[in-house]
Amino acid sequence: MAGLQPYVDHRVLLILQDGRAIVGVMAGFDQKSNVVLSDTKERVYSMEEGVEEIPLGLYLVKGDQIVLIGELDEAADKAVDLSTIRAEPLPPIRY
Amino acid sequence: MLIFSVFKTLTDQTVSVELKNDLSITGTLKSVDQFLNIRLDNIKVQDEARHPHMMAVKNCFIRGSVVRYVQLPAEHVDTQLLEDATRRETAVQKR
Numbered sequence: 001m002a003g004l005q006p007y008v009d010h011r012v013l014l015i016l017q018d019g020r021a022i023v024g025v026m027a028g029f030d031q032k033s034n035v036v037l038s039d040t041k042e043r044v045y046s047m048e049e050g051v052e053e054i055p056l057g058l059y060l061v062k063g064d065q066i067v068l069i070g071e072l073d074e075a076a077d078k079a080v081d082l083s084t085i086r087a088e089p090l091p092p093i094r095y
Numbered sequence: 096m097l098i099f100s101v102f103k104t105l106t107d108q109t110v111s112v113e114l115k116n117d118l119s120i121t122g123t124l125k126s127v128d129q130f131l132n133i134r135l136d137n138i139k140v141q142d143e144a145r146h147p148h149m150m151a152v153k154n155c156f157i158r159g160s161v162v163r164y165v166q167l168p169a170e171h172v173d174t175q176l177l178e179d180a181t182r183r184e185t186a187v188q189k190r
Contacts, residue, residue: 003128004156013152017161019116021148033132033158045148067116067161070138070152077151087147093115093161 004029007071012037014061015068019090021045023072024059033063043082045090050083067093097184101177102127102165110135111166112157118146120155131159 007026014022014035024037040059044052102124111121112133119142122135136154140146149155 007156013149015116015148043148063158064160066158067114068155068157070149070155073151073153076153080150085147087145090118090146090148091116095115 004033004035004069007069011072011074011077013068013070013072014066015070015090016061016065017067017093018065019092021090022056022059022061024056026069027058030063033066035061035063035066035069037061045085045087047086047088049086051085051087053082097177097180099127099129099131101172102131102133105167105171108168108171110168111141111164112162113164113166114157115161115163120149120157122154125154128159131162133157133159133162133165 008028010026011023012026016022021043022037022040023043024040027036027038029035037059040056042054042056044054106124106126108124109121110124111119112135113119118140120135120138120140122138125134125136127133134154134156138152138155140149
């Protein structure tokens with residue numbers, strides 16, 4: 001019902017349980033919400049410097065590590081100059 | 096199962112979801128599934144200055160297991176009906 005089908009072939013932002021944020025093009029998913037991303041980059045946020053993008057290539061993320069999957073508006077995303085963004089990294093999930 | 100049904104009646108309403116990483120997201124409820132995974136449209140992150148991570152994200156899929164609270168629109172929830180239904184369900188389970 002709340003499936004991931006609409007996100008396939010779209011650039012998405014994944015937020016993981018440990019607070020990491022990664023962006024990539026969703027190549028596929030399964031019923032356990034395991035997700036395969038292509039052209040993946042991790043975005044590392046810090047207060048000291050702008051956002052650092054680390055290329056990760058093809059990535060498989062296990063469903064139980066995922067907090068949130070968001071569809072990136074590519075135009076809005078490109079309009080943001082990541083090197084000017086200062087922010088605390090997102091906190092990890094605490095049960 | 097009961098709560099799943101309640102959420103289904105609330106589609107297209109505005110809800111606020113607080114996650115277990117202290118992120119609060121407001122948006123239009125698009126769909127829910129059996130795990131209480133939630134799809135939101137037109138999302139807005141509370142305290143966007145502190146959390147610029149999702150600036151370019153317009154809709155998202157939230158994993159049910161990381162949701163701490165969901166703030167519902169009170170006018171669209173029949174609390175009396177919900178109270179009766181929950182009591183009936185626990186009465187059936189006890190038997």
